Amino acid sequence: SIHARIQKHLDQYPFISPKAAQVGTANATFLMLARNSEIEDVLHTLRQIETSFNHRFHYPYVFLNDVQFTPEFIARTTSAISSSASYGVVPTEHWNHPPEIDEERLQRGMKELADKGVDYGGSLPYRNMCRFNSGFFYRHELLQNYRYYWRIEPEVDFFCQIHDDPFQFMQDNNKIYGFTITLYEFEATIPTLWQATKEFTQLYPELLAESNALDFLSDDKGATYNLCHFWSNFEIADMNFWRSDTYRKFFDFLDAKGGFYYERWGDAPVHSIAAALFAPKEQLHFFNEIGYRHGTLQHCPQGEVFTKGQCQCSRRRNFDYDGYSCKPRYDRLFEQH
Ligand code: GDP
Ligand code: MN
Numbered sequence: 001s002i003h004a005r006i007q008k009h010l011d012q013y014p015f016i017s018p019k020a021a022q023v024g025t026a027n028a029t030f031l032m033l034a035r036n037s038e039i040e041d042v043l044h045t046l047r048q049i050e051t052s053f054n055h056r057f058h059y060p061y062v063f064l065n066d067v068q069f070t071p072e073f074i075a076r077t078t079s080a081i082s083s084s085a086s087y088g089v090v091p092t093e094h095w096n097h098p099p100e101i102d103e104e105r106l107q108r109g110m111k112e113l114a115d116k117g118v119d120y121g122g123s124l125p126y127r128n129m130c131r132f133n134s135g136f137f138y139r140h141e142l143l144q145n146y147r148y149y150w151r152i153e154p155e156v157d158f159f160c161q162i163h164d165d166p167f168q169f170m171q172d173n174n175k176i177y178g179f180t181i182t183l184y185e186f187e188a189t190i191p192t193l194w195q196a197t198k199e200f201t202q203l204y205p206e207l208l209a210e211s212n213a214l215d216f217l218s219d220d221k222g223a224t225y226n227l228c229h230f231w232s233n234f235e236i237a238d239m240n241f242w243r244s245d246t247y248r249k250f251f252d253f254l255d256a257k258g259g260f261y262y263e264r265w266g267d268a269p270v271h272s273i274a275a276a277l278f279a280p281k282e283q284l285h286f287f288n289e290i291g292y293r294h295g296t297l298q299h300c301p302q303g304e305v306f307t308k309g310q311c312q313c314s315r316r317r318n319f320d321y322d323g324y325s326c327k328p329r330y331d332r333l334f335e336q337h
Helices: 004-013 036-057 072-078 105-116 124-135 166-172 191-203 245-257 268-280 304-307 329-333
Strands: 029-035 062-067 087-088 149-150 157-158 177-179 181-185 228-230 235-238 284-286 292-294 298-299
Touching: 029 036, 029 124, 029 235, 036 072, 062 072, 072 087, 124 181, 124 245, 124 268, 149 166, 149 284, 166 235, 181 329, 191 245, 191 268, 228 268, 245 268, 284 329
Parallel strands: 029 062, 029 149, 062 087, 177 284
Antiparallel strands: 149 235, 157 292, 177 235, 181 228, 292 298
C-alpha cells in the first residue's frame, strides 16, 4: 500500500525521493553554490525551478560549497528535486586568495570599500565567491562531464512554465551565454577592470571576436566602460567557452592584477566582458520566456510570452526597460544600421 511505501522511505536516512528518468537530452546540469545556513532559501529556489521546468525534464543538480554540506542540507535538497544531485566541496586553492595577494593592500581595499558603504565592500568571503565564480567553478571535478550549466541561487523565483528546454536551445543555436537581466555595475567595485581589459586586448588583439558586442559595453568604441553587464545570479552558459584558452588567458591576466581582492571585481562584469568581446554577439541570448526574480529585480515576460508561459509575475514589475537596465543597449546591438 501507499502507506507502507512511505514508511519504507521514512525508515531510511537520508530520505531519498524516487527519481524520475532524465527526459532532457542536453549535456547539462543545474549549478548552485550555497551555504548550509541558506537551506530554507535553497529549498524555495528548488521548488520554483522544479515547478516551472525540471519536473518535466529532470536535469541533475550540482551543489557546491566552500565547506562540507551537512546531512540535513543533503537530505532536504535531495527530497525537493525530481532528479539526482551531487554535492561537492570547493578545493581551498580555488576559494581562498593566492599567496601573491598583499595582505596589507587587501585589508586597505576592503576597508576603503566598506567605508564607502558598497554592498559586501568589506567582505572577504564575497571576494572569494566572485573569483571562484569567475575562474574556477567550471574546473570542479563534479562539472567535468557537463558542457552546459544553469546557475541558480538561493531565494529566487521562476514565474513561468518553461515549456522548451533552454539547454537544448543553447545547443541547437550554438549559443554560449544566456541571461534574463542586464544592468549597470557599481563603479567603485571595478575601478581598474576596464583598464586591465584594454591592456589584455592590446596584448592579444587576435582574441577579439569579429562581430563582438563591444558596443554593449562601451559607448565610445572601447575607450571607457559603460558598466553594462549580465546579472550572473542567473546564467545558462556553455562551459566550453570558460574552458577555452582565450578565457583562461583572460582570467589569469585579471587574476594576476589582484583586482578580485584589492577592489571587488564581480564575476558578473568579468563573465559579461569576456562573453561580449571574445564571442560573436550572435552567441549571446536573452531568455525572454524565463520570468525570473533575484532580490528586488525581476524580468516578467510581456504579451503572448506571458500568456504562453502562464506566468505569475506582475507585468508592471519588469526590469527590461527600467532606467537602470542595459537591455536597450543590448537590443541596439541587433538593430540594422
Ligand atoms: P548577491 O546575489 O550578490 O547578493 O550574493 P549572494 O549572497 O547571493 O551570493 C551569491 C552566491 O554565492 C549564492 O549562491 C550564495 O549562496 C553563494 N555564496 C556567497 N558567499 C558564499 C560563501 O561564503 N560560501 C558559500 N558556500 N557560498 C557562498
Ligand atoms: Mn544572490
